[in-house]
Amino acid sequence: MSGDSIIWLDGVEVSSLPLPDRGLDFGDGLFETLLLRGGKPLFSQLHFARLQRGLHALSFPNCLAGVEQLLERASASIAVRQWEWCALRITVTRGAGPRGYAPPTDAVPRVIIMATPLGSAANEPADAAALGLAAIRWPSQPALAGLKHLNRLEQVLAAQECRSCGFDEAVMLDQTGSVVSVTAGNLFLVTAGTLLTPRLEVCGISGTRRELIMHRWAPALGLDVREGTIGIDQLTAADEVFYSNSLVGLRPVASFLERHWRCHDVCAALYLKYRDELA
Numbered sequence: 001m002s003g004d005s006i007i008w009l010d011g012v013e014v015s016s017l018p019l020p021d022r023g024l025d026f027g028d029g030l031f032e033t034l035l036l037r038g039g040k041p042l043f044s045q046l047h048f049a050r051l052q053r054g055l056h057a058l059s060f061p062n063c064l065a066g067v068e069q070l071l072e073r074a075s076a077s078i079a080v081r082q083w084e085w086c087a088l089r090i091t092v093t094r095g096a097g098p099r100g101y102a103p104p105t106d107a108v109p110r111v112i113i114m115a116t117p118l119g120s121a122a123n124e125p126a127d128a129a130a131l132g133l134a135a136i137r138w139p140s141q142p143a144l145a146g147l148k149h150l151n152r153l154e155q156v157l158a159a160q161e162c163r164s165c166g167f168d169e170a171v172m173l174d175q176t177g178s179v180v181s182v183t184a185g186n187l188f189l190v191t192a193g194t195l196l197t198p199r200l201e202v203c204g205i206s207g208t209r210r211e212l213i214m215h216r217w218a219p220a221l222g223l224d225v226r227e228g229t230i231g232i233d234q235l236t237a238a239d240e241v242f243y244s245n246s247l248v249g250l251r252p253v254a255s256f257l258e259r260h261w262r263c264h265d266v267c268a269a270l271y272l273k274y275r276d277e278l279a
Contacts, residue, residue: 004116004117005114005115005116006074006077006078006114006115007112007113007114008070008073008074008112008113008114009110009111009112010070010110010111011070011073011074011111017112018096018110020096020097021093021095021096021110022093022094022095022096022097022103022107023091023093023094023110023150024093026101027149027150027151028058028093028094028103028150029058029091029092029093029094029109029149029150030051030054030055030058030060030091030092030147030148030149030150031089031090031091031092031148031149031150032047032048032050032051032089032090032148033087033088033089033090033148033246033247034047034071034087034088034089034090034246035085035086035087035088035122035246035247036075036078036083036085036086036087036088036115037084037085037086037122037123037278038079038082038083038084039075039076039077039078039079039080039083039086040075040079041071041075041088042277042278043208043209043212043246043277044071046208046211046212047090047208047246048064048067048068050146050147050148050206050208051064051067051090051092051148052064053146053147054147054148054149055092057143057144057147058094058149059103060092060094060107060109061107061108061109063092063109063111066111067090067092067111070090070111070113071088071090071113074088074113074115075088078115081117083115083117083118084121085117085118085120085121085122086115086116086117086118087115087116087118087247088113088114088115088116089113089114089115090111090112090113091111091112091113091114091150092109092110092111092112093109093110093112093150094107094109094110095107095108095109095110096108118247122247122248122249122278123249123275123278125249125250125251125252125268125271126248126251127254128251128252128253128254128261128264129167129168129169129243129251129252129253129254130166130167130168130169130254130255130256131167131168131169131170131171131182131241131253131255131256132161132162132165132167132169132170132171132256133170133171133173133232133256133257134157134158134161134162134170134171134172134173134183135158135161136154136157136158136161136172137154137172137173137174137175138154138172138173138174138175138180138181138203138204139154139175139203140174140175140202140203141202141203142201142202145200145201145202145203145204145206146200146204146205146206147205147206148205154172155172155183155184158170158172158183159183159184162183169182169183169184169185169243170182170183171187171232171235171256173232174202174203174204177231177232178198178229178230178231179198179230179231179232179234179235180198180200180203180204181198181204181205181243182243184245185207185243185244185245185248185251186198186204186205186206186207186209186210186243186244186245187230187235187241187242187243188213188241188242188243188244188267189230189234189235189238189240189241190238190239190240190241190266191234191237191238191239192239193223193224194223194224194225194226195213195214195218195223195224195225195226195266196225196226196227196228196230196234196238197210197213197214197225197226197227197230198227198228198229198230199227199228199229200227207244207245207246208246209244209245209246209249209250209274210244212274212277213225213244213250213270214227216273217270217273217274218270220273221266221269221270221273223266232257235256236256236257236258236259238261239263240252240261240263240264240265240266240267241253241256241261242264242266242267242270249271249274249275249278250267250270250271250274251267252264252267252268
């Protein structure tokens with residue numbers, strides 16, 4: 001445990017975790033990162049919907065109701081601490097099991113919840129980001145595309161490279177060289193008044209804010225939204241670029257490779273829609 005973070009294991013506050021655990025052994029599990037305000041989880045139903053898809057894809061016992069109850073208990077504890085803004089991660093592993101890849105038939109999932117207070121207001125827009133290009137690429141696996149499973153080594157390496165090069169974020173490509181995302185967020189391009197975002201049928205994570213942008217906030221502004229295959233040339237030719245995730249909401253992009261952007265009007269308008277729902 002680090003700093004002011006609190007960790008609960010199946011609802012009990014702990015400072016260590018039991019072994020063995022298939023989440024550590026094989027990455028056999030899922031996670032969600034939620035933003036809380038005053039102890040209240042924001043957009044939790046979208047997170048639970050994605051978690052449910054992941055539980056089904058990995059053939060986990062249906063434990064969603066139990067996860068929701070544990071989140072309620074953790075949220076109440078956070079509210080007592082009077083943390084205005086908090087990042088909360090829910091990790092669900094398949095729990096203990098015998099040696100070997102094959103999962104136990106009687107698996108008992110473990111739920112690990114970690115809450116960390118945020119040092120700044122999460123309803124204030126972030127400065128425009130400088131993006132690099134990650135050398136490592138997303139692996140192709142349609143069976144797991146869109147989900148937040150525990151195997152995130154490509155993003156770990158991309159984030160490490162990004163930090164060493166002094167960028168705020170890094171663009172990640174798929175195995176064919178098409179744009180997928182940044183290391184911790186979904187990318188959006190504005191081209192001729194249309195909002196474009198990469199398709200995620202083969203790899204990538206289908207973010208909760210991505211869903212809100214596509215199906216709620218962009219339509220409210222009269223913006224046409226399309227998914228498609230996006231190349232680097234298309235990205236650098238865009239009129240505006242931004243990315244989204246559960247903690248920053250939306251963040252404009254200032255630069256990528258040799259291209260620079262000063263106009264962030266669409267991102268700013270969408271951010272106002274986002275901030276309205278944080279109240």
